[in-house]
Amino acid sequence: MSGEPLSLHQRILGDIGAKIVSGAWPPGHRIPFEHELTEQYGCSRMTVNKALTQLAKAGLIERRKRSGSFVARPRSQAAVLEIHDIRAEVEALGAPYRYERLSRTIRSAGKPVDEAAGFADATRLVDIVCLHFAGEAPFCLEERLISLDTVPEAEQEPFETIAPGPWLIGHVPWSAAEHTIRALAADKPTAKRLGVDAGTPCLAVERRTWTGGRPVTHVRLTYPGTSHALVARFTPEG
Amino acid sequence: MSGEPLSLHQRILGDIGAKIVSGAWPPGHRIPFEHELTEQYGCSRMTVNKALTQLAKAGLIERRKRSGSFVARPRSQAAVLEIHDIRAEVEALGAPYRYERLSRTIRSAGKPVDEAAGFADATRLVDIVCLHFAGEAPFCLEERLISLDTVPEAEQEPFETIAPGPWLIGHVPWSAAEHTIRALAADKPTAKRLGVDAGTPCLAVERRTWTGGRPVTHVRLTYPGTSHALVARFTPEG
DNA sequence: GCTGATGATATGTCTATACATAATTGCATT
DNA sequence: AATGCAATTATGTATAGACATATCATCAGC
Known part of the structure; x- marks a missing residue:
């Protein structure tokens, strides 16, 4: 070979x-x-x-x-899961990419959801909801929280033309991340935004990132229907 | 510290x-x-x-x-996804584990699904459907194909008391694996087996394994509802 | 100005050696 | 028999030197 x-x-x-x-x-x-x-x-x-x-x-x-x-005895199977940039994902499918910010608010932490997101100790947050399109169709709904304690520069950024993901990559290198992947049924507001019926199965990827032990961001990416799949590969030697 | x-x-x-x-x-x-x-x-x-x-x-x-x-410029985010033994997963939840074989047939390859599963060149297969329980509730539906070309010993194994996963681990070390994770709606037979309504969102994990370039097995694990989540962690140094 | 040879340089790999560390074996003393 | 000490042994880490290889910069010749 x-x-x-x-x-x-x-x-x-x-x-x-x-x-x-x-x-x-x-x-x-x-x-x-x-x-x-x-x-x-x-x-x-x-x-x-x-x-x-x-x-x-x-x-x-x-x-x-x-x-x-x-x-060694074979333990649990481990695979490397690559999570790409959404723009790159869409363009890899051959579709034109478009980004649209739905809302951006600055608020103090305290909602129950904030604690679940790992922001128990955070004080102020940016709360962003936005949509990623592949052509005309919604590709992914993004709901994101960014800790202003860790990333104060985020307060000045409107996120109207640049998506929070790429912006964060360029501004805050993360040192640890955790992904949680689950299937769920689209609730009414989510379904409306994604242009599907309520109850449609969606793949939800939640990502939490830290830098030096401090929480940076929590994001939930909701991909509608069965169109989207995550692929992970593994070989012992890499 | x-x-x-x-x-x-x-x-x-x-x-x-x-x-x-x-x-x-x-x-x-x-x-x-x-x-x-x-x-x-x-x-x-x-x-x-x-x-x-x-x-x-x-x-x-x-x-x-x-x-x-x-x-290096940050490329795509990568995370290590650990996929555990189902028995261990169930027992980690504190529930008693039970395994039940629903069917086991030996047939020659040729169904369209076989090719999609990577068994285009395989000739004979074991086709197994089984259920994993957490307590009384179905936890996971397993639909598995094993290539008899690569694993001839599988023809003698009834898989009545031991699940195919653990059996394979003990008999065929794999050298490469690929996981595909997606959300889908339970179809009627799947829903019945999992004890949920048809259309319920499920997390489907498909795993293909090879040893030395030869396909070993293809399995689809269907977890009902939102109960199950996969977690992946990443830190640059490990 | 363009091309090609030459030398400089940083990484890639390997050797032979050394001492540190942890764990097991075996002996000797109680 | 039980305990404790010492020798043995395999891995863990580090050194100083060597040659190989890829690549960039420079300079000579066309």
Whole structure:
């Protein structure tokens, strides 16, 4: 296939990884000691160490001092979920993208929904509702809160031409994020905004972001119907 | 907080990572050369190299020969999505778990759905439908295809007491997986099996797995209503 | 001005060595 | 038999040096 010259530690990593995913080395099996691999590959210990360290970080093996390294038991399946920019998503579908701000208010925190959103300690918020269109059809409803304690610059931004997502990316690098994905039935106001019947199943993605332990934003993206799907891929080595 | 002694390359990684996520070093900013960091931290080049290599693998920086290392532009947001064992999920909710096989047939491939599932080249399949219960209530409907070309042992397994998921984990290590998550309305047979009204929004997770390029299984897990949510977390350093 | 050779430079990889750390084994003492 | 100490052993981390490789800048020649 692709004949890129592999570095030695990559080859070692691949060899051992293949033994594990093929089942030749079952969970619990002891991997050769570093000094054995050193002999086997005719290289220094640092090189095999690099490979084994990476395998350990990938969760394929478990390392124990004095005992050796062992094939890890498969735990929960993990996948990398990529959440793209909505404009890019729409344009990838070949449809023209349009953004429309429905409302923007500044208010003090205190609603029950604020606490659920992780803004229990926040004092002032920007509360934005907006729509993303693919062509003529609503593609996604965005309901967002931004903490003015963490992002005071947001008070000056009207969000009329730029969507809050891209604006935040350019202004506040986040250090942690959490996504929650669920299916729900569109309630009346949501259905009206999305141009579907009330009760239509929607995919709701909620994202909370922090920077340095402080909450930045909470957003709920509601995609109507069955048109939208999230895809996540996983391979042990990446 | 927790006073674990950090290793030197971890400290370097953390220092640089903090500069990036705090915005002090914006995208495009050139990171000090390895030999500069070597001086700054009073350590060898291998140590700073280890830190920078990890930052590059995490996607925070981009390395170019002859030019140096640069803060990467934030691309799409990525999150690690953990998909747990259904039994573990149910038991984590404090409910008793029960598994029930509804049907199991062996048939040759050829239905249009088989091709969509990635079994275009498969010849014979096991087709299983089963239900996972949390207490008395249906928790999840599982519709699964297993390729007998890749997993011939599955022909002997009735899947009456053990669910296909755990059985496969124990018999076929997978090397790649893909998840697709969407919202859909329960159709009549699905609704009946899940004990909800037809049209109820459901979260559908489809998972395809391969081992060494060969398709292993395709499964569609349908979770009724808004009870179930998937959670994904992300921090740049992990 | 354009092209191509040359050298400089930063990263990529690897070696040989060293000491630290954790855990297990085995011996010796109580 | 139970306890405690020491030796052994495998991994964790770090060093100083080496050569390879990709790429950019410079300068000579056309």
